[in-house]
Amino acid sequence: MPRNILILLSEYGYWGEELLGPLTAFDERGYQSVFATATGKRPKALPPSLDPGYIDPPLGRAVTTPEVAVAARRLDESDRLDTPTSLAEWIPDRPYFSEDGFIRKIEAYYRDIARLDEQIEDYDALTIVGGSGPIVDLANNGRVHELILAFLRAGKPILAECYGVACLAFARDWENRESVIWGKHVTGHCKEYDYKDGTGFIGVDFNMGPPPYPLEYILRDATGPDGRYHGNVGKETSVIVDYPFVTGRSTPDSFLSGQKLVEVLESGLRRYGW
Known part of the structure; x- marks a missing residue:
């Protein structure tokens, strides 16, 4: 039986290579990939x-090779992403405490x-x-948090990239409010990679300027005294496996992130990168 991977994408823009990298690893193994978005809109x-000519401001260089740009565009324009599962239709929304009949609800x-x-x-x-889109519709999405908690209860691995790692930081049981990555080792978009200006999203004519929050600081706090955030600044790649989590720092880590999740599933990998 082929393995099935649920891939969550933002409706406000994903980074091409951060989908292409893991998906390439999954396709090579014959995995079946199912895509999902917050409300079922096509990502x-x-x-x-x-754009292979785009110069990333913090890094001062292009971050997308011509080959990746072609492959990512081909994927983005294909029909594979046409009918994503809607989390809004699949997973219920937690009621407000102020609603009438709250106990029954x-x-x-x-x-x-x-x-x-x-x-x-x-x-x-x-x-x-990852990409900047998850900042808008995934990071603080209660349905996403419930999905993460369900995978954790089932003992199934979770890969998160770049700003997608924020979903892990904010996923918490409502009883203890402790992040699911408390005590874990993770990586994610580091402070040195943050834009000073130009954070953008699909479908929104608005330049946010810098990201609304420094993800590194959130991850440092969310992992607690017994865990650790690894920025690995200066190293070409940063991928951390601390089972059941696989986390990737940014764009250059996309292919390696997918490969490591495959190793988790096929070879029992439980620790890598720290």
Whole structure:
């Protein structure tokens, strides 16, 4: 039986290579990939991620090779992303405490959420693709958090890249409010890679300037005293495996991130990069 991977993408723009890298590794193994977005809209690649001439401001160099640009554009324009699963239709929204009939509603909510454990049985892993888009519709999305918690309960691995790692930092059980990466070793978009200006999104005519939060600081806090954030600044790649998590720092780590998730699934890899 082929393995099945659930791949979560932002509707506000994903970075081309950060989908291409893992997906290439999955395709090479014959895995079946199922795509999902917050509301079922088709995801689109951020234009700079398809441009080999784009110079990344913090790094002062191009970050997309001509070969990757061609392959990422071909993928973005293919029909593979046309009909993603809608998290809004699949996973219930937690009711406000101020709603009428809250007790009955929260009881129903927990019944529905419990069904997630059965609904993800056919999936072997979850992948959260990076880019600036996840800042908008994935990082603080309660449905995404419930999906992450369900994969963790099932003991299934989760790969997150770049700003997608923020989803892990904010995924918490409502009882103890402790991040799922507390005590874990992770990487993610480091402070040195942050833009001073130009953070952009698909479908929004707005230059945010710098990112709304420094992800590195959030990850340092979320991992706690017994975990650690690894920026690996100066090293060409930064991928950390601390099972069940595989985390990638940014664009250059995309192919390696996918390869390491395959090793987790096929070879029992449990630790890498620290």
